[in-house]
Amino acid sequence: MRKVAVLGAGHTKFMFDSPKTEIEMLAEASMDAIQESNLKSKDIQAIFCGNVLGDFSEGQGMVQSYLADDIGCFNVPASKFEGACASATMAIRDAFMWVASGFYDIVLAGGTEKATAMGTSLATRTFAMFGDSRYEYPAGFTFPGVFGMLAHLYSDQYKVPLKKLKEQMALVSVQSHYYGKDNPNAQFRKEITVEQVLKGFMVTSPLQLLDCCPFSDGAAAIVIASEDIAKKLVSKPVYIAGVGQASAGKISSQYKYLPRIRSREISVKQAYDMAGLGPKDIDVCELHDCFSIASIIAAEGLGFAELGKGGELWEKGETKIGGKIPINISGGLKSKGHPIGATGASQVYEIAHQLRGELKDQGRQVEGAKVGLVDTLGGDGTIINLILKVD
Secondary structure, three states, rough: OOOOOEEEEEEOOOOOOOOOOHHHHHHHHHHHHHHHHHHHHHOOOOOOEOOOHHHHHHHOOHHHHHHHHHHOOOOOOOOOOOEEEEEHHHHHHHHHHHHHHHOOOOEEEEEEEHHHHHHHHHHHHHHHHHOOOOHHHHOOOOHHHHHHHHHHHHHHHOOOOOOOOOHHHHHHHHHHHHHHOOOOOOOOOOOOOOOHHOOOOOOEEEEEEEEEEOOOOEEEEEEEEEHHHHHHHHHEEEEEEEEEEOOOOOOHHHHHOOOOOOHHHHHHHHHHHHHOOOOOOOEEEOOOOOOOHHHHHHHHHOOOOOOOOOOHHOOOOOOOOOOOOEOOOOOOOHHHOOOOOOOOHHHHHHHHHOOOOOOHHHHHOOOOOOEEEEEEEOOEEEEEEEEOOOO
């Protein structure tokens, strides 16, 4: 395989009730990515787009085709990927493989979503479609319910008192907001306190309102190319050094492993092995914190902590800038927002700019970062991991 690099990345502001359509948002992010890559639209050979609920939210299918038209790539092949919250990461992984194989040299990959247009009731119902609709949904399993269950299982399995676990989870949310306040693309740019989290509205035991990420509108996109082209166009290419993907099926099929997400362990091992790296080599990580307990579980699955010890990373400040493994310095899904079809591309956007050292003016730069990890979860356990690095 050829080496593959990220040339440029674009990102809209994540928000509630965007005045723009999904296609308009993704076109904005895409043109920013193309311009940052020192390219023109005519240079793009293929488009890979993540989108989940365009048909429900706007009555719009074929988002990828109309995006191609809007950005001046009218006859370019464009494909859409649906992997729930991991849709954009899935699109990027596939785009990587096409370029690595030599079939394409320069491609655009990203994602977009306009979830808030549906309102809470329809959004909640449509999000639940990405669990098992035959058995789980009729039993009352929405994703807050799933992660509430995982929190209780975690407490019981690892003998972490629920009160202590809730305090650790609160620290996850507090840190996300601390860094999110400095991210101009974030939906919630304000700090919160542990007390506010613990006194919040109970969504599903033990998850309270500020343990949960929001519905969001937004888009993000990246341009990737072969190494030889990247070196000609940008001064500091960010290489995609490793990729991994694994699926998990129904929650009931995972009972032997819960609260671990076994697919994450398989996926990240693929990425580590391809990159020839391990957890200790990661300088910064963007992981899937749809709920605060998800961060703790993910940190363990990615190899940053022993099972049952993930929450201690936040207690000790090891997940902050200057700590052992800076996590979600973008604000994560919790503060930055979670437009589900766009989230994976947003994570790559953050890591790419971290590795280029371009976030100093925002006060969020992880100094000396050379290797970054992206972790995105979709539905009941589809996991995609990407490892990015600079030379």
